[in-house]
Amino acid sequence: MDIRQLQAMITLINSDFSVSAAAQQLFLVQSAVSQQLKRLEQELGTPLFVRKGKRLTGLTELGSQVERQAREILTGVSNIQLMAEDHLKLALGVLRIGCTHTQARYILPPVIRAFNRTYPAIELQIHQGNPQQLVEWAGNDRVDFSICTEELGQSSKLENIPCYQWNRSLITLPDHPLQAIRKPTLEDLCAYPIITYVVGFTGRQHFNSIFAEARLQPNIVLSAADTDIIKAYVLDGLGIGVIASMSYDKNFDASLKRLDLSHLFPWETTRIAYLKNKYIRRYQQTFIDLFMATIRDERSDRFRPC
C-alpha cells in the first residue's frame, strides 16, 4: 500500500468521484490516478468504489471503512511534515482561515493585525463561506481552522474550541420610536418590518425559534447573509435591523442607533474548529491565542469570552 494511493482515493472522494478533477488537484494526469486507484483495489483484493459502467459513483461498504482510516493516515502524514517544518522554525507558510463574513469583518481585523506583527512572513488566507462549507473545508483540510457560530459543534471529524458568546442588537435610524424603549419586547419588534440574517447564518435559526415559541410572526422584509447588507437597507429606511451585536461599530455606524436585545434571545457561541488529530503548528497556536486574547481584551457589552 502506498500513501499516494490513499491520497488519490481521498482526493477522488473530495472531488465527487471525478477522476479527472482529482488528477488535476494532485497535479497528475488522469491515467495515473486511474492506475493508483486500480492498484489500491487490487492490493486489497476487493472493490472500494461503486461503478456505473466506467464512471465511479460512490464507495462500497468497505470503501467507506477504508476512507475513514485513510483520512486519519493522511492527517498523520501531514502532521509529520508539519512537525518537521515547525521544528526547523520555518516561520513562513500559510495560515488558511475559513470564516463567515461577520467574523472576517468585525472580529478578525485586530487579531490579524497582531498576528501579522508576530509572523510577517506567514501568508494569511481568509476563505469566506457559509457554515456548511466551513465544516466541509475544515474536514477536508482545505482550511486550517474554521471560525463560526453554526454547525461546528456537530461534526465528529472536527475538534472545536468555544471562543466567545454574543447576542443580538437592534439597529434603527436615529429617530425611530423603538429607541425610546429601554427593553423592547418581541411584540414591539413585530410591529415593524425587520431585516436580519438568512437561515443558516449568524444565529438566524435561534432567532426564528424564539418567535415561534412565543407564537409570534415577525415581519421579515429582507434577509441577508451579512451585516453590511442589513445596515445598508436599514439606512435606506426599509425597516429595523436585528444583527449580531459585535457587528455594530460605533465609529462607522454613527448614523444608526443600537439597542441591546440580549434580554430577548439566547446567547450564541462562536467556535474555532479544526480537523481532529491535526497537528497545530506553533504559529497556528499563536493565532488561536491571539484570537482569545483579543476577545478578552476587547471586553464589551457586545460580546463576552467563554
Added chain:
Amino acid sequence: MDIRQLQAMITLINSDFSVSAAAQQLFLVQSAVSQQLKRLEQELGTPLFVRKGKRLTGLTELGSQVERQAREILTGVSNIQLMAEDHLKLALGVLRIGCTHTQARYILPPVIRAFNRTYPAIELQIHQGNPQQLVEWAGNDRVDFSICTEELGQSSKLENIPCYQWNRSLITLPDHPLQAIRKPTLEDLCAYPIITYVVGFTGRQHFNSIFAEARLQPNIVLSAADTDIIKAYVLDGLGIGVIASMSYDKNFDASLKRLDLSHLFPWETTRIAYLKNKYIRRYQQTFIDLFMATIRDERSDRFRPC
C-alpha cells in the same frame, strides 16, 4: 514520505536502534534500511535520531514526536489491510494472544476449545510472558491481545477491557491445621512458611501491601512465576501456598486442599488489552466474546465476571 520509511523507523526503535536487527525483521539488507532512514531524515530536513559516531542510539525531540504519529499511521495502514481481509471473509489467519502462565493454563483452555470449533482454520499463538512484556508486545503489535492482571491498565497506548475479578486461595496438604479454621487471619498465615508468586506476577504487589499495611512480616520461603511450581513445592511439604483461586483445579489438585482467602485480600481485575485504534477483526471479536461468555458461564466462587 513513504510508509516503508516509517515502518523502518518504527522497526528500528523496536529493535533498540540496531539497524541490522531492524533489517532482518523487515527482510531487507542493512543498507536498504540505512537508506530509508536517511531519506526520511532528508525529506524532513532535520535529524530524527541521535547518533554516536555511526551508531544510532536514540530519538531526537522531533524524532519522538514523529514516532507517535508514525505508529498511528502504521496501525492505520494495517487496519486497512485487516478490514479488507475481513471483508473477503477470509477465515484464515493468525490470532496472537499474549498472556501469563495463569491465563494460559487455567482460564484459556475452554475459550480456545470453543474458538477452535468456530474458526478451525485460524492459527492460535500463545505468547507467554511477564506483564511488562505483554504490555510491550501489545504496544508493538507483536500480539493482537494481551491478557493479564497487572500493568495493562496503565499504558496510554493500549485499550483495555476488564474481564473478570479473582482473589486468592490458600492451598495446603490435606491434614494442615489451617484447614480447620474457617476464616484464617493474616496472622495465622504468618505462622507458616509461605509459597506464592514473584513480584510483578498475579497480584503479588497487592499481596505484599496487605501485609505491610497490617505491619506483618509473612515468611515467604519461595516465590515462583507460576502456580504449578507453587503447587509442586506445597505438595513437597515446603510450606503453605497462596495462589490465585482460579488456578485450583479440583480434579487435578485433589491431593491439595483449598481455602478461600478473599476476606483478606483485595479483588484483582484481569483485563484484555490491545493497541489503541487497532481494527479488531471479526474473529478477534469472536474470541473476546467467547472469553467473556466462558467467564460468565463458569460462574464459581473462584472468580467473578465484571
Added chain:
DNA sequence: CGTTCTTACGTGTGTCGTAACGATC
C-alpha cells in the same frame, strides 16, 4: 579484528506521461 553502519554503483521494479481506445451523456 569483528561488528555495525555508511556510501557507491548496477539492476530491476514500478510509477508517470503519451496516446489510442471504449463508454457514457
Added chain:
DNA sequence: GATCGTTACGACACACGTAAGAACG
C-alpha cells in the same frame, strides 16, 4: 461528438542488493 475513464507502452526514477569503505568496541 465531446467528455471521461481505461488500457497499452515507453521513459525515467527510485529502492533494493552487492560490495567496498569507515568508525567503533
